[in-house]
Amino acid sequence: MAASISPSVIMTQISSYMNTNETSDALFTTQNAYNAIGTYKWSIGMAIFILVTSIQVIRYNLKDRPPPGLKLLPGPMSTIPYIGRIHDVDPNAPWYAMKKFCDQYNGIFMSTICGEMHIWIGDANIAYDLLCKKARIYSSRPMVPAVPGSDSQGQYLPLLAHDDHWRNQRKFAHTVLTAGFNSKYYGYVSHEAKRFMYKLLLDPKDHYALTDRFCGRISARLGYGSPASAAAHCKNAGEFIPQISPSGPITNLLPFLGGLPEWINPSIRKVRERREKEEKLWKGLMKQVRADMDQGTAPISYARTYFERKEAEGGARTFGFDDHEAAYAVGMLVTVAIFTIGGPLYCFFLAMVLHPEWQQKVRDEYDAVIGDRVVEVADAPTLPILRAAIKECLRWRPPVPLGVPRLLEEDDEWNGYYLPKGAVIHAVDLALARNPELYPDAETYRPERWLEKDFPTYKEPLTEHPRLMGHHGFGMGRRMCPGIEVTEAELLVACGSIVGCFELKPPMDANGQPKLPDSMAFTANLIGGPLPFEMDVKVRSPEKAARIKAWYEESVADEAAGKIGAV
Numbered sequence: 398m399a400a401s402i403s404p405s406v407i408m409t410q411i412s413s414y415m416n417t418n419e420t421s422d423a424l425f426t427t428q429n430a431y432n433a434i435g436t437y438k439w440s441i442g443m444a445i446f447i448l449v450t451s452i453q454v455i456r457y458n459l460k461d462r463p464p465p466g467l468k469l470l471p472g473p474m475s476t477i478p479y480i481g482r483i484h485d486v487d488p489n490a491p492w493y494a495m496k497k498f499c500d501q502y503n504g505i506f507m508s509t510i511c512g513e514m515h516i517w518i519g520d521a522n523i524a525y526d527l528l529c530k531k532a533r534i535y536s537s538r539p540m541v542p543a544v545p546g547s548d549s550q551g552q553y554l555p556l557l558a559h560d561d562h563w564r565n566q567r568k569f570a571h572t573v574l575t576a577g578f579n580s581k582y583y584g585y586v587s588h589e590a591k592r593f594m595y596k597l598l599l600d601p602k603d604h605y606a607l608t609d610r611f612c613g614r615i616s617a618r619l620g621y622g623s624p625a626s627a628a629a630h631c632k633n634a635g636e637f638i639p640q641i642s643p644s645g646p647i648t649n650l651l652p653f654l655g656g657l658p659e660w661i662n663p664s665i666r667k668v669r670e671r672r673e674k675e676e677k678l679w680k681g682l683m684k685q686v687r688a689d690m691d692q693g694t695a696p697i698s699y700a701r702t703y704f705e706r707k708e709a710e711g712g713a714r715t716f717g718f719d720d721h722e723a724a725y726a727v728g729m730l731v732t733v734a735i736f737t738i739g740g741p742l743y744c745f746f747l748a749m750v751l752h753p754e755w756q757q758k759v760r761d762e763y764d765a766v767i768g769d770r771v772v773e774v775a776d777a778p779t780l781p782i783l784r785a786a787i788k789e790c791l792r793w794r795p796p797v798p799l800g801v802p803r804l805l806e807e808d809d810e811w812n813g814y815y816l817p818k819g820a821v822i823h824a825v826d827l828a829l830a831r832n833p834e835l836y837p838d839a840e841t842y843r844p845e846r847w848l849e850k851d852f853p854t855y856k857e858p859l860t861e862h863p864r865l866m867g868h869h870g871f872g873m874g875r876r877m878c879p880g881i882e883v884t885e886a887e888l889l890v891a892c893g894s895i896v897g898c899f900e901l902k903p904p905m906d907a908n909g910q911p912k913l914p915d916s917m918a919f920t921a922n923l924i925g926g927p928l929p930f931e932m933d934v935k936v937r938s939p940e941k942a943a944r945i946k947a948w949y950e951e952s953v954a955d956e957a958a959g960k961i962g963a964v
């Protein structure tokens with residue numbers, strides 16, 4: 398996604414880029430033929446850089462002029478023309494500055510980043526006016542500069558332009574996710590929660606990695622019917638998300654560097670290598686599912702659904718795509734569900750450590766309603782306190798604080814302002830989540846805002862509300878997130894079961910004082926979550942520990958008996 402720029406991000410990245418020795422190590426030690434280039438490589442590199450920059454600056458000065466009668470949106474002055482505003486934006490959390498500017502400019506402002514216009518929306522009504530009412534022209538995505546062809550090669554659904562690849566993949570996602578929802582995700586979620594708790598019991602300090610792996614295993618099961626690829630998917634997801642983030646490769650900040658050879662811009666090589674590995678992984682898994690289907694042993698999965706539909710249609714282009722695109726459609730759904738759910742799940746643990754009073758309320762509800770078993774997806778209506786504690790995490794620390802960027806496909810006008818074709822549009826979720834009228838005391842974690850009548854966000858009946866569906870954190874209009882229900886299911890089961898069986902506390906320092914985690918220490922990625930923090934995870938009683946062990950053994954036996962995913 399085209400990147401938001403920040404002053405220090407650019408300076409830090411440029412300096413680390415200029416200092417890297419990677420180029421010389423990789424290519425210039427053994428091949429004499431390159432010696433001459435080696436000697437002048439920085440001169441050549443600088444010459445190319447200056448040439449490309451000059452062309453960009455000229456183009457920038459000629460485009461985006463408003464037609465008569467219209468004006469450009471207001472926005473902060475650029476400290477360095479063309480590059481964009483480059484001070485007072487924290488490179489590790491640019492969303493705070495963007496939220497501040499949204500407030501300063503009454504909910505919408507523009508900035509220029511490397512000659513490209515970015516429009517930032519921090520008001521839900523304006524976002525609705527543009528992204529929903531004018532969905533025809535506001536539903537595309539810009540290419541991620543560091544991932545060439547991200548919008549056009551029929552690969553990554555969330556990044557595709559508003560085209561037939563997107564329509565086909567979106568339909569596929571809707572089909573498999575709805576089937577999963579209707580079948581309560583085939584029991585995969587509670588099945589994996591038993592393993593998660595057992596592993597936590599054995600190794601309570603490993604909570605960060607276990608959280609990631611829990612999401613990866615469910616995702617791999619849903620995608621391919623087996624958790625075997627979970628580790629490979631977690632690794633790929635962990636490398637993919639920085640590569641599409643402003644804080645990732647330098648190309649996302651200075652897109653014209655994407656045109657340079659790999660020896661000048663080594664980040665291009667890293668992206669290429671990850672994509673090659675990912676393609677091999679995803680195509681290999683599709684072959685495996687096909688082979689398991691031939692043996693009659695393939696559990697239900699997105700991949701099996703694709704092949705079954707293809708067979709039923711006599712081998713035609715099912716969902717409008719070939720096997721190559723099908724591999725991407727499945728692989729991307731598996732990948733995206735790891736970091737999107739993993740971040741809020743870990744954020745829930747953070748909130749529980751910082752707010753023991755809410756941890757106790759969630760636990761009391763578990764004791765009263767669930768008693769002595771793992772939470773199931775079907776328990777949702779009876780657990781409003783748990784749902785409120787989860788939803789408040791997504792509002793308090795939005796996992797996609799800048800939204801996922803859109804690309805404006807035609808020139809537009811809004812309230813006398815000119816919004817040019819090609820502008821990158823961001824609905825800044827952090828700003829929406831801090832609306833003081835909707836969310837009084839917005840900076841504070843207060844799940845009661847979803848449970849008590851005197852809050853503007855309260856909704857009845859509590860058997861249904863609060864729920865994640867309809868929350869602005871999942872976007873809006875045609876590109877709204879299709880993964881909301883599976884998110885609800887995984888968070889409900891994992892958060893409820895873990896607080897029901899364990900106590901989550903801050904560790905004590907040498908003076909016996911609690912070492913509270915930093916509630917603001919989050920990843921710098923476009924879609925993120927808390928950085929690993931210290932947390933004591935203690936099982937509530939020896940009886941609970943015995944139950945967790947028994948549940949796990951049952952789950953292993955169920956798996957061995959072929960009961961899991963046997964649809």
Ligand code: HEM
Nearest residue numbers: 554555734737797801870871872873876877878879880884
């Ligand atoms: C807390 C969890 C999640 C959050 C906060 C979240 C948020 C978002 C947001 C903000 C968007 C962009 C919407 C827009 O442009 O208006 C999006 C798109 C998307 N999400 Fe999620 N998401 C989550 C979980 C998931 C899961 C679990 C999946 C997969 C099953 C998923 C799959 C997708 C896909 C495929 C898109 C692209 C849709 C399109 O471009 O048409 N998300 N999500």
